[in-house]
Amino acid sequence: MKSITRSGETTRAYLILVLPAVLLYFAVMAFPTLFSITLSLTNYSGGKVFGEGSDWKFVGFKHYARMFRDQYFWIALKNNFWIMLMSVFIQIPLGFVFAYTIFRKLIRGGEFFQTMIYMPSVISSIVVAVLWQTIFSPYGPVTDFMRLFNPTWENTIANDPNRAILPVLFVMVWFYTGMYLIIFLANLQKIDTQVIEAARIDGASEGQMLRAIILPALSGVIVTSAILAIAGSLKSFDLIFAMTSGNPARRTSVLSLYMYDNAFRGSPDYPLANAISTFMVALSFVLIVATKKLEKRFGGKE
């Protein structure tokens, strides 16, 4: 008898503890995700979803086909890939180099440099975007700076469809490199200092230590960082939204902005917007799995 009341109490406690989190999570994240996938397969364009007066039906993959035929989709996708390449090949290596410089104490005051380089990451991306928009504008200090070298320099970056993405990429390096610095430094500090000392006494050069001890110890973190970079590059929205709104001529758009434009600017096209977001989830999933596979195949021993 006693054991039954005990298990009753346990079940009740479990439900009380778990239910608020589960209900909120399913209402805010799990259900909307499924809802989004469903919407992408219908012709829903506003109005009621259920009950009387609801007017929509399944139309298959029509909106995906429409998305793949849209030139703005390809412009946005291309920019997402630029951002991804920039994160993986500029932010991560820079973050590593800075972490290594601080870790090996090649310079005094490592704490100070670490604090300063990570600082931009805590500032709101809207503040960062508006600040840099002004800095790069024809009336901003970048123009003054360039005219020191070439007095007739005209600042047309923001209007040039082919180069307008460059300031955005630059600001992303400025904004996010600190994050990789912190991640790498935290993991470098986990390496047993005795191993490094022993190698030094045995006469290993800095380069040999880097190859034989430090890089192998970090291979897992490098993959994690690459995954963060891939997921993060698909998420980028605020900064571009506030800095260029995707212009000129949608040439600095990214997938999330392309989706936003279709859902919330002008007349809403919810099915297309949801096809885009479903594509984004699928793409990030594929890229993350591919990164892990590549690591298994070529990655060092951990």
Next chain:
Amino acid sequence: MYRNPNLRRGIDAASAFFAKAILVFLLILFTVMTVYPVIWLLVSSLKTTQEFQMNRIGLPKEPTLRNYPMAWKIGDFSTLFVNSLIYTGATTIAIVLISFSAAFAFAKIRSRATPILYQSFVVGILLTLQSIMVPLFLMTNAVGLYDTRLGILIPYIGLGLPMGVYLGTEFIKSIPDALVESAKIEGAGYLRIFYKIIFPMSAPVAVTLSIMNVTSTWNEFMLINILASKTSIKSLPVGILKFSGALASDYGKQFAALVIGMVPLLVFYLVFRKQITKGLTAGAVKG
């Protein structure tokens, strides 16, 4: 290649020296590039728009704080500041309490439901806001919560739960079972054990999680931008964006508004630097 071992050692030492010099130079250059725009912004906010147009890089001749009260008023910052405080405070407290109580149940109470529930939270860490933006907008409208504080808070809390449940569960698992068992033998129920023993013991992770949520909620823009249209509901980032479009050429006020938007979190960062970086690495480990 080099016959003379001394010469070879000399070349090695020289190249190592240059390699180190390049690393140090890069680090200093990048730090200057990071800090300079922030200092430039602070200095420029002390110039009038007229003076800024004449003198964009130098120090102000007559520093003035005039821009600040004007930007504060135009941007409706009294309202937005209070809203940001409410959203950040309520979201952070709710996420910590709700996710840690679930985490305790997942870590210490045996149940067949745990594996599938816990896994679904972990998958949630990878979901992005973009993938649920349109449904959230439609749902918020359908239940009549558009343009209300509650309509902002519910998704904010929900979005923070996966990370909270994950960090909480992994931490509480490391607390010895014996502690829970002995409290049970003394007759304490699970809820009492949670509030009296587990929650106080989880304080370090709770602090890390809170700090992560303070920065992300304070800076959140995308969701509130689509779920609110009234100024009385919006938060600081939405207000600051006002200074980019129509008001963009009124530089003095724009810079003051940017400083107002930037300073609270910079102070927060300099105070909680250690915990912020700890939270970042804790979040990144999930892989």
